[in-house]
Amino acid sequence: MMKMREYKLVAFFVLMLLCCSGSTYGLTFDKTVKTGLGEKAEWTVMVYMDGDNNLESNAIDDFFEMSDVGSTEKVNIVVQFDRIGGYDSRYGDWVTTKRYYIIQGMTPDGDNAVEDIGEANMGDPQTVIDFVNWGMSNYPADHYCLIFWDHGSGWKTPQSHGRKYVCEDETDGDELETYEFGDALRVITNNGVNKLDLTGFDACLMGMMEIAYEIKDYTHYMTASEDTEPVAGWDYYNTLWDLVNNSSEITGRELGELFVSYYSGYHITLSTLDLNQVEYLTTALDNLVISIQLKKYRDEIQDAIDNVKAYTSDSADLYNFIELIQANIHDTNVDDKAQMVLNEINNVVASEKHDIYNENSHGIAIYLPYYNYDQNYDSLRFTQGSQWDDFLRWWFYGNPGSNPPTKPVISGVKEGSVGTKYSYSFFSTDPDNDDLYYYILWGDYSDEEQIGPVVSGETIERSHTWETDGGYIIKAKAVDVHGAMSEWSYFRVSMPREKIVNQLLINKFIGLLKQMFPSFF
Structure with a gap:
């Protein structure tokens, strides 16, 4: 008969065997693991996984690719996973939105989630903001990667109302349009002050100039596909395996390049773009x-x-x-x-x-x-x-036979003060004597002005007030009624608050001297 001490030893070794075997059958994960502020890691990879549609099964498969690697002390892998009923009933068939800190061997059972946030609209930019803020707050790192996982689409689809989108949430009937995820990244990065290292789109047709330009100020690199993607999507296992084993050496560019190098399938395209060059x-x-x-x-x-x-x-x-x-x-x-x-x-x-x-x-x-x-x-x-x-x-x-108008001539004050309205004139002629439209940008955050149609050769005047001091460039172009357009004209103005104030004081002082000592002037 075994003594009590021997029983304890056997129990200890059985427990160690279970913990080290990598098997998770019958086990659940401690929700308290990595839920609060911890030591800063080298990387945090945040996956915005929208499985609230017919890609739910593929989302589960990719979840396992990530959990086959799992987080380490140096690399955090976190997932916000939204599901829906009717497509895949595995792992509890839950239909809300859950957040996971991915541990090696983890399954997407509801009990393994760090938290359940209810049914979240993954097509709402605020949902993106909330997830990334949660990820950065709880899993701080030197480098951040955000991946949008789901459907992506081209410009001509009824669902997108003519605009490009990603992350279709079937439950809420919504999707993230281009300007929406651009706005989300602007908020997340504090207007680009704290850029993400890499933003990825594991979705179809997102590798476009328009997408790159929309987010260029908020992330250093972007990984996406020009064409549609196979349903298997990206290779998370091999990419994350390389990351966790070389985390201190891998940059945002190199992480994007890893996703590209391991990508495989039929009829594929994938690229990583340097948005600093866009x-x-x-x-x-x-x-x-x-x-x-x-x-x-x-x-x-x-x-x-x-x-x-x-x-x-x-x-x-x-x-x-x-x-x-x-x-x-x-x-x-x-x-x-x-x-x-x-x-x-x-x-x-x-x-x-x-x-x-x-x-x-x-x-x-x-x-x-x-x-x-x-x-x-x-x-x-x-x-x-x-x-x-x-x-x-x-x-x-554009009329193939129409000639473009001349580059507009801009006239007006070149130096002034903030808060004061200044008037500027714009003049262009059209070789075909067609009527013209003028397009004017004032160099600040005001909307583009469109004036017209006006007669060719007619001078127009517009006024503008700059609210903050600094240098600005007025831009103007003329477009005739057939669409033929001129080149842009540029007119530089300066609104130096302190300089103008000082000049006024100097002029006043000189005037006083002239009154006191007229013989010197």
């Missing part, structure tokens, strides 16, 4: 599309649109389109500007993968509609900060 690409693209808006190039542009690598009827590979423009238009100026765009794309695309079914994919797509222009496109940051939408409007609406 503004340079935008400038190069602007310079090119302004230069090709001429009637004589319409056949060459049409050929490029007809032959470009397209993913839907509205999106295509940007690099391939520019290659075709460069090959079709035999003009040194256009060739040089096209090459600048290609060079900048190479700078943006840090890593890229595609299979034989996606030849001519280079890592970043752009809105290039074949049939018509969707006015909802105008709501994006990219359209407000680039000339691409102007190029598309010219392509669809």
Whole structure:
């Protein structure tokens, strides 16, 4: 018969065996593990997993890929998982939204969650903000990765009302539109002061210029697919395995490159983009599309649109389109500007993968509609900060025989003081004597002004007040009634609060001296 001490020893070794075996059958996880402020890790990976739709089964499968690795002292893996009834009944068939700190061997049973937040609308940007703030507060780290997991879509879908979206919540009938997750990241990062290291979209069709531009100020790198994704999605096991074993050496760029390198399947594209380079690409693209808006190039542009690598009827590979423009238009100026765009794309695309079914994919797509222009496109940051939408409007609406108006001449005060209204004049002429519209940006956060139509050669005046001191650039362009547009004009103004005050004091002092000592003046 065993003595009590021997029983205790046997029980101890059995318990140790269970703990070290990696088996979790019949076990639950302590909810108190890692629920409060702990030591700062090197990485926290936050997965916003929207399984509240027909991808619920795939979400469960990817949960296991993450738990096959599990968190460590150096790497936190946290998941916000929303489910729905009717697609997959495994692991309790719960239908709320739960948060998990992923431990090796964990199952997505409800009892293993750190907390249940009820039915959360994953299509609400505030839900994103709440999750990331929770993740950062409870699992602080030197580096952060946020992954949006779910459906993604192109521009022409009824569900998205003409806009691109990710994370479709079937229960709440909502999804995250582009401006919404852009706004969420703006809040999370304090207007970009604390940028995320990597933002990923494990979703279809999100690897676009418009998405990159929307979040470029809030995250250093972005990983996404130009084309649709296979339902298996990304390889979380191998990527996270490399991360937990090399956490101190891996940067945001390198983590994105790992996701790309391990990605596999049929009909795939995936790339990691350096968003710090996106503004340079935008400038190069602007310079090119302004230069090709001429009637004589319409056949060459049409050929490029007809032959470009397209993913839907509205999106295509940007690099391939520019290659075709460069090959079709035999003009040194256009060739040089096209090459600048290609060079900048190479700078943006840090890593890229595609299979034989996606030849001519280079890592970043752009809105290039074949049939018509969707006015909802105008709501994006990219359209407000680039000339691409102007190029598309010219392509669809511009009169091939219309000549562009002259660059507007801007006149007015160059130096003033904040809080004071100043008047500026704008003047342009149209070679065809067409009526004109003026588009004016004041260089602050005010909305773009549109004036017109006005007669060609008529001077218009507009007033504006700047509320904060600093330097500003007024921008103006003229567009005729057929869509032919001028180049932008630029007019620099300065509103130095202290300088103006000091100058007034100096002028007053000089006036006083003139009264006291008139013979010296």
